[in-house]
């Protein structure tokens with residue numbers, strides 16, 4: 001196979017290879033998919049204003065987040081069910097993230113147990129994503145599994161008190177994993193628990209989690225600047241500006257559009273990450289210029305995995321790295337730490 005030249009090319013190959021219902025599960029969003037489309041479209045509406053004659057031979061791409069270094073400001077967002085894309089599943093993704101020297105957020109809904117993901121990818125920098133379960137005792141079990149696997153942070157998803165309504169899955173009748181696959185982290189003795197959502201989730205749960213673990217807590221799914229302030233009051237270690245890739249509240253705003261307000265509310269107190277719609281190196285520059293310390297990618301990783309397994313994910317992350325390097329050079333910026341809001345203009 002000739003390797004695709006960009007993330008969209010990987011999506012086309014993955015689409016050919018995947019079962020159509022599984023492709024739709026990965027690609028789809030909630031409701032009319034307005035937010036899903038808006039995430040990408042919002043990056044397209046922003047212009048980068050380049051400077052010239054400020055060259056450098058070696059652009060600086062690495063970032064350190066919660067004591068964890070990443071060789072590029074692109075992390076792997078937590079996504080469910082990697083074994084639908086490749087038999088090695090999350091093992092392959094974690095090895096690719098280790099090769100790229102970046103952080104992988106392992107989904108609680110992974111099809112390989114987090115401990116096995118860690119064992120398969122020595123040197124991987126893993127964070128664990130958690131949906132707080134109504135049964136707090138089992139939530140604690142999940143936290144202990146993440147700690148035992150050596151995860152460096154707990155990423156608590158806060159935009160899913162209920163599960164988003166996803167029309168594609170409804171139409172395809174896709175509600176369960178095929179036989180032989182399950183959410184391995186949910187094993188409890190002889191049974192596998194279903195993932196439950198917690199409609200009553202509140203700031204109190206975040207307080208309880210901070211008492212339960214010494215791992216840094218990252219809140220994933222913040223869009224409102226006031227929630228960002230409240231998160232700081234609760235001792236949270238980082239935030240992810242996210243609308244869950246348009247899979248939860250449809251018509252929630254595009255993440256890059258609300259990023260400046262959230263970044264202003266946080267005012268550098270903790271790292272701010274963004275995910276949703278990042279497909280190009282130029283998207284990464286825009287998010288960093290507008291106040292993100294790093295971004296995360298969900299579907300691009302799944303497209304790499306579906307197209308060519310571990311190699312595909314390595315290639316997707318390499319492509320993004322090369323695009324970031326080129327965009328920095330073309331913008332006359334030597335380091336990802338030197339990007340600032342004045343470089344981004346609302347255009348078109």
Ligand SMILES: Cc1cc2nc3c(=O)[nH]c(=O)nc-3n(C[C@H](O)[C@H](O)[C@H](O)COP(=O)(O)O)c2cc1C
Nearest residue numbers: 026077078079080107157244245276277297298299
């Ligand atoms: C197929 C799929 C599964 C996902 N599973 C999870 C999950 O288990 N937990 C979670 O917090 N977010 C999950 N997300 C949301 C991602 O972490 C992330 O917010 C989103 O994919 C970012 O948008 P992007 O796909 O445009 O990069 C999932 C997203 C996709 C596409």
Ligand SMILES: CC(C)CC(=O)C(=O)O
Nearest residue numbers: 079080109160195244247
């Ligand atoms: C199966 C879910 C827990 C994961 C998912 O699809 C999501 O969070 O978007």
